[in-house]
Amino acid sequence: MKPLDALGNLLNEPVMVKLKNGMIIKGKLKAxxxxxxxVLENASxxxxxxxxxxxxxxxRGDMVVFIS
Amino acid sequence: MKPLDALGNLLNEPVMVKLKNGMIIKGKLKAxxxxxxxVLENASxxxxxxxxxxxxxxxRGDMVVFIS
Amino acid sequence: MKPLDALGNLLNEPVMVKLKNGMIIKGKLKAxxxxxxxVLENASxxxxxxxxxxxxxxxRGDMVVFIS
Amino acid sequence: MKPLDALGNLLNEPVMVKLKNGMIIKGKLKAxxxxxxxVLENASxxxxxxxxxxxxxxxRGDMVVFIS
Amino acid sequence: MKPLDALGNLLNEPVMVKLKNGMIIKGKLKAxxxxxxxVLENASxxxxxxxxxxxxxxxRGDMVVFIS
Amino acid sequence: MKPLDALGNLLNEPVMVKLKNGMIIKGKLKAxxxxxxxVLENASxxxxxxxxxxxxxxxRGDMVVFIS
Amino acid sequence: MKPLDALGNLLNEPVMVKLKNGMIIKGKLKAxxxxxxxVLENASxxxxxxxxxxxxxxxRGDMVVFIS
Numbered sequence: 011m012k013p014l015d016a017l018g019n020l021l022n023e024p025v026m027v028k029l030k031n032g033m034i035i036k037g038k039l040k041a042x043x044x045x046x047x048x049v050l051e052n053a054s055x056x057x058x059x060x061x062x063x064x065x066x067x068x069x070r071g072d073m074v075v076f077i078s
Numbered sequence: 079m080k081p082l083d084a085l086g087n088l089l090n091e092p093v094m095v096k097l098k099n100g101m102i103i104k105g106k107l108k109a110x111x112x113x114x115x116x117v118l119e120n121a122s123x124x125x126x127x128x129x130x131x132x133x134x135x136x137x138r139g140d141m142v143v144f145i146s
Numbered sequence: 147m148k149p150l151d152a153l154g155n156l157l158n159e160p161v162m163v164k165l166k167n168g169m170i171i172k173g174k175l176k177a178x179x180x181x182x183x184x185v186l187e188n189a190s191x192x193x194x195x196x197x198x199x200x201x202x203x204x205x206r207g208d209m210v211v212f213i214s
Numbered sequence: 215m216k217p218l219d220a221l222g223n224l225l226n227e228p229v230m231v232k233l234k235n236g237m238i239i240k241g242k243l244k245a246x247x248x249x250x251x252x253v254l255e256n257a258s259x260x261x262x263x264x265x266x267x268x269x270x271x272x273x274r275g276d277m278v279v280f281i282s
Numbered sequence: 283m284k285p286l287d288a289l290g291n292l293l294n295e296p297v298m299v300k301l302k303n304g305m306i307i308k309g310k311l312k313a314x315x316x317x318x319x320x321v322l323e324n325a326s327x328x329x330x331x332x333x334x335x336x337x338x339x340x341x342r343g344d345m346v347v348f349i350s
Numbered sequence: 351m352k353p354l355d356a357l358g359n360l361l362n363e364p365v366m367v368k369l370k371n372g373m374i375i376k377g378k379l380k381a382x383x384x385x386x387x388x389v390l391e392n393a394s395x396x397x398x399x400x401x402x403x404x405x406x407x408x409x410r411g412d413m414v415v416f417i418s
Numbered sequence: 419m420k421p422l423d424a425l426g427n428l429l430n431e432p433v434m435v436k437l438k439n440g441m442i443i444k445g446k447l448k449a450x451x452x453x454x455x456x457v458l459e460n461a462s463x464x465x466x467x468x469x470x471x472x473x474x475x476x477x478r479g480d481m482v483v484f485i486s
Contacts, residue, residue, distance in 0.1 A: 011176060013183035016204055030167070030209075031098070031143065040079060046183075046206055047081035047114075053146075067146040068084055070114055070139070071206070073098075075167065078189075078203040099234070099279065108215060115217035115250075121282075135282040136220055138250055138275070141234075147312060149319035152340055166303070166345075182319075182342055207342070211303065214325075214339040235370070235415065244351060251353035251386075257418075271418040272356055274386055274411070277370075283448060285455035288476055302439070302481075318455075318478055347439065349476040350461075371438070371483065380419060387421035387454075393486075408424055408485040410454055413438075 017042045017077065025050070028075040037067065039077075046071030085110045085145065093118070096143040105135065107145075114139030153178045153213065161186070164211040173203065175213075182207030221246045221281065229254070232279040241271065243281075250275030289314045289349065297322070300347040307339065311349075318343030357382045357417065365390070368415040377407065379417075386411030425450045425485065433458070436483040445475065447485075454479030 017039070025039045027048060037050030048069040054061050085107070093107045095116060105121030116137040122129050153175070161175045163184060173186030184205040190197050221243070229243045231252060241254030252273040258265050289311070297311045299320060309322030325339040357379070365379045367388060377390030388409040394401050425447070433447045435456060445458030456477040462469050 011185070013177045013179050013185045013204055016177060016185040016202060029143065033143075035144075041081045041084060043081050049079070049081045049084040064146040066084060067144050068081055069144050070142045072140070072208070073143050074206045075165065075169075075209050076171075076203050076205050078200040097279065101279075103280075109217045109220060111217050117215070117217045117220040132282040134220060135280050136217055137280050138278045140276070141279050147321070149313045149315050149321045149340055152313060152321040152338060208344070210342045211301065211305075211345050212307075212339050212341050214336040233415065237415075239416075245353045245356060247353050253351070253353045253356040268418040270356060271416050272353055273416050274414045276412070277415050283457070285449045285451050285457045285476055288449060288457040288474060343478070344480070346478045347437065347441075347481050348443075348478065350472040350474060369483065373483075375484075381421045381424060383421050389419070389421045389424040404486040406424060406486060408421055410479070410482045410484065412480070413483050 014042070014044065017046075020077070025077055027069060027077050029069070029073045030075055031073065035067065035069065037064075040066070043071070046074045046077075048074065048077070082110070082112065085114075088145070093145055095137060095145050097137070097141045098143055099141065103135065103137065105132075108134070111139070114142045114145075116142065116145070150178070150180065153182075156213070161213055163205060163213050165205070165209045166211055167209065171203065171205065173200075176202070179207070182210045182213075184210065184213070218246070218248065221250075224281070229281055231273060231281050233273070233277045234279055235277065239271065239273065241268075244270070247275070250278045250281075252278065252281070286314070286316065289318075292349070297349055299341060299349050301341070301345045302347055303345065307341065309336075309339065312338070315343070318346045318349075320346065320349070354382070354384065357386075360417070365417055367409060367417050369409070369413045370415055371413065375407065375409065377404075380406070383411070386414045386417075388414070388417070422450070422452065425454075428485070433485055435477060435485050437477070437481045438483055439481065443475065443477065445472075448474070451479070454482045454485075456482070456485070 020039045027035045035055040037053030040051045041049040053064045053067040095103045103123045105118030108119045109117040121132045121135040163171045171191045173189030176187045177185040189200045189203040224243045231239045239259045241257030244255045245253040257268045257271040299307045307327045309325030312323045313321040320341040325336045367375045375395045377393030380391045381389040393404045393407040435443045443463045445461030449457040461472045461475040
């Protein structure tokens with residue numbers, strides 16, 4: 011198994027993504043590529059205790075720390 | 079679906095782009111490429127509480143955190 | 147021997163991964179690639195003295211400092 | 215349209231370039247390439263409230279945040 | 283001679299590696315590649331005055347400042 | 351014209367180079383390449399109010415902010 | 419002349435290398451490559467006022483600010 015295969019298994023599953031700026035974004039994984047660019051659906055993150063919601067969010071891969 | 083397909087679906091739609099320096103820029107997505115270089119039309123961002131407006135703005139892709 | 151061969155010898159073994167943001171993540175190494183993207187199983191890390199656990203975690207390679 | 219086409223439309227036009235170190239440089243866009251390296255003519259920026267002027271300035275592309 | 287040849291001469295020799303986060307790791311050089319990914323055996327580093335030891339450690343090349 | 355053509359026009363001319371660490375180096379431009387690696391002759395920069403001089407200095411391109 | 423030719427002229431000559439972490443390392447240039455990876459012989463740098471000496475030191479190219 012390669013690491014990207016593990017991401018493939020997460021498609022359409024809920025994931026948590028930690029970014030290099032400390033943000034944690036949750037949502038359903040809809041797409042990824044070899045740069046680890048991601049698209050999450052029904053995504054949300056907390057900003058100063060307020061939950062922000064997005065129908066869809068594109069995350070640039072070089073910002074990703076981990077995905078679980 | 080690949081992440082860039084999701085961006086393709088946003089062409090001519092209003093988007094919000096968060097940059098690595100904390101700036102948030104809003105505008106209509108007119109163009110993107112594989113580096114996530116972006117062009118927004120009728121764009122604006124807040125600078126110390128003052129809204130700055132641009133007919134068109136080119137954003138370098140490596141500054142992008144997320145697009146929604 | 148090349149460095150990636152050493153990682154190959156660690157597959158299915160418990161490893162400790164130090165990231166550039168200071169995090170230390172422990173788990174069983176399930177996958178790696180030439181970018182040093184990693185997948186750990188039964189992974190955990192400490193966050194303010196609280197252990198956080200994950201069935202599986204994908205770590206982006208450019209965050210890795212060392213693996214042992 | 216691709217993002218670099220938008221830059222092509224700005225050739226010989228006055229532009230404002232924001233760099234990652236916070237500098238804002240204004241001038242007439244004379245050249246660009248795929249790395250977003252730029253050449254501005256009759257360029258200026260403010261340094262501690264003093265305007266500095268240049269007949270021509272070469273900006274390294276990886277410093278660019280946005281161009282408008 | 284090219285720089286990587288100098289690393290080749292250090293194989294199976296004790297080396298000291300300084301990383302970008304300030305860490306200094308000592309051990310026997312067992313492997314390296316063109317990215318300067320390294321594997322050290324019988325490695326150790328000091329952490330707050332306590333020596334930490336590893337049978338084997340993989341260091342990601344982009345963290346390396348110098349090797350001697 | 352491409353940006354590197356503008357650098358070609360500066361060969362053997364006095365230039366000022368600003369680096370990402372804030373240093374400003376002046377000298378005669380003797381060479382450059384696509385990475386914006388530079389060689390300056392009769393170069394100098396100020397360090398705490400003291401001018402340091404070099405017959406020749408090689409600047410790594412990824413440190414360059416601008417050249418004028 | 420290209421910038422790397424200037425480095426070629428410095429082979430077996432004493433050089434001073436400034437790194438991005440502020441370190442200044444002196445020694446005889448024995449090898450370099452296109453990444454500006456360097457090998458210095460009879461090298462030394464000051465650490466808190468104490469001179470540290472190395473028979474040979476490998477410097478990773480992406481740490482280099484300038485060489486003179």
